[in-house]
């Protein structure tokens with residue numbers, strides 16, 4: 001019998017990013033065979049901590065992820081990992097590492113921007129850095145399962161926001177959703193992931209709904225991190241369903257990375273756009289146009305304050321809004337937004353959509 | 362695209378870095394160029410009306426320049442620049458530029474001449490100019506010749522700037538390095554005003570974009586391996602190259618600039634041995650109100666130079 005000494009394993013952490021840490025946890029534990037430090041839900045303190053040590057004009061996701069990283073180190077992470085990507089994100093890690101260093105933290109910092117060439121050799125090198133004894137086939141299998149989990153998370157979430165606003169029994173949807181998240185948090189193999197998903201889906205689909213005949217339908221579009229990360233957008237989608245809306249968000253990890261390609265989406269928006277305008281701009285415009293064509297009642301555009309690419313989607317959204325007579329609410333988040341301010345704006349927006357709907361009907 | 366004789370070049374953004382090349386290329390092809398007038402309040406006001414509130418000051422100015430060219434030419438040149446390499450990209454606003462302009466000026470139906478390149482296309486400048494020539498209905502050989510001649514002009518222009526700046530760097534007096542994006546440094550409404558202020562206070566002003574671009578780019582990899590933007594690379598590389606030859610650095614940024622928001626913060630953290638002043642210009646006040654800050658910065662440098670803080 002092999003005895004694993006828990007102490008030998010390193011504790012890895014990523015910044016919080018919506019529900020995806022559950023899938024990352026799975027890959028780290030089952031694939032890299034290290035410990036994963038799953039941070040609890042972000043709080044106001046997380047945001048304050050991140051803002052305090054960030055440059056003033058950094059985009060909000062920088063501040064949120066820095067807050068997470070600091071909390072992770074304080075909670076005992078041995079290795080923290082920041083991702084790279086397009087836009088400013090590719091420089092997040094470099095600066096955050098420097099900030100942590102200046103604050104006196106001595107943990108290991110892995111910046112994925114350094115590995116973004118995506119070459120197989122580099123990836124294996126990175127895996128070995130995270131665990132010298134890594135078993136590559138096992139890691140690949142875990143990545144595959146982790147990706148599946150991310151897809152399931154996105155799928156169940158979509159179902160939740162489409163319907164939970166109309167549940168006949170208050171809290172029934174929430175309960176099923178929470179149970180599902182819990183199961184993903186502890187899943188240890190492929191079967192547990194799949195079963196948890198199927199169970200949640202079945203329960204949700206069988207819950208009684210009291211949907212009005214013409215519910216207000218709202219599409220959420222916008223910047224990658226802020227539009228997806230519920231804490232960053234102050235639980236926008238939850239707020240909208242509580243007002244009585246059915247809410248969709250095309251932008252998620254599944255649709256961005258595993259399904260649609262930018263070049264495949266762009267032809268559909270050619271009336272407005274010729275080129276790829278930025279990291280998620282095509283997704284934003286494509287989804288907005290799709291909602292408009294499908295007769296949605298309104299669109300909410302979400303981004304962090306000063307977000308370059310999503311600001312550049314705004315003139316296009318304005319044109320779509322004019323052409324299809326669909327109202328767009330523009331939300332720009334820094335780290336100091338007040339909750340009541342958001343509530344007021346959402347209520348006003350929802351009421352306007354509802355009124356408009358009645359007049360048209 | 363109908364017959365094009367006159368091309369409008371908005372005097373903003375990358376025109377301050379590559380304008381000489383653009384103009385020479387078009388002129389070599391026998392076209393004439395109209396360049397919008399220098400930035401002023403009016404141009405800013407025009408642009409501000411068109412732009413989303415939160416967009417950066419240089420983009421607002423750019424839109425003002427585009428507007429002032431409406432009806433003045435057959436086509437307005439708005440290139441789409443993604444950058445040539447993964448670690449030498451442009452700010453995403455440059456990827457969006459032609460589509461932005463088209464959507465913003467949709468009701469005016471401007472004729473936009475564009476050319477597009479991206480770091481994932483594995484292309485190079487010569488090829489890009491061939492396709493620009495093709496968009497104008499020119500043959501490969503015509504475009505190639507025009508590009509060759511234009512590139513030469515551009516290089517000469519750049520060399521002259523470098524040379525002149527080197528002479529300034531050799532000279533005596535108090536030297537201040539203005540660091541930033543070329544359009545921020547030289548637009549009269551932005552850095553132009555700061556340079557004037559510095560000059561008035563007796564400083565010799567040198568610029569990060571008048572440093573040999575290849576050398577600066579190369580040097581920037583010592584500053585950061587992962588930084589993804591070419592203009593910030595040229596800027597930080599030039600700072601690294603010149604920091605021992607100047608007495609102070611003024612970091613100029615326009616509000617709110619994506620890349621600068623992170624890179625300038627890193628610069629301030631890493632470059633500690635020389636006085637540095639970080640100025641952020643916004644659309645409300647531009648360079649106005651900066652006088653006192655520039656003045657006290659100059660005082661500090663003079664004091665240090667005179668042996669203050671126990672240096673001697």
Ligand code: SF4
Pocket residue numbers: 059060061086087088089223224225279304306307308309310619
């Ligand atoms: S997309 Fe927006 S939020 Fe994300 S890195 Fe770029 S500017 Fe920041």
Ligand code: SF4
Pocket residue numbers: 308417418419420452453454455542615617618619620621
């Ligand atoms: S680099 Fe900065 S100033 Fe230039 S276009 Fe981008 S955001 Fe604006």
